[in-house]
Amino acid sequence: MEKDNELKWVIAARPLDGYRLDLTFNDGSRRIFDCLPLIEKYKLFAPLRDKEVFNRVDLDGWTVSWLDGTVDIAPEHLYEVGIVA
Numbered sequence: 001m002e003k004d005n006e007l008k009w010v011i012a013a014r015p016l017d018g019y020r021l022d023l024t025f026n027d028g029s030r031r032i033f034d035c036l037p038l039i040e041k042y043k044l045f046a047p048l049r050d051k052e053v054f055n056r057v058d059l060d061g062w063t064v065s066w067l068d069g070t071v072d073i074a075p076e077h078l079y080e081v082g083i084v085a
Contacts, residue, residue, distance in 0.1 A: 009061070010025060011059070
């Protein structure tokens with residue numbers, strides 16, 4: 001199977017219950033990404049445990065970010081690990 005090498009970036013993001021994000025990518029695909037494993041494992045993501053902070057997800061042109069861009073997740077990771085919606 002040939003791997004799709006086209007760059008993917010997030011064009012829309014909507015927070016869901018349970019620290020999940022509903023993401024739309026530039027190729028039109030949608031993924032559901034669970035942020036909880038990152039929040040639990042890495043200190044950088046700990047502020048996202050506050051649901052008000054988590055729900056203020058923003059787009060920076062390529063991916064999702066929080067807290068004025070101090071916290072973000074690589075779009076490739078979001079795409080590869082996210083569950084097809």
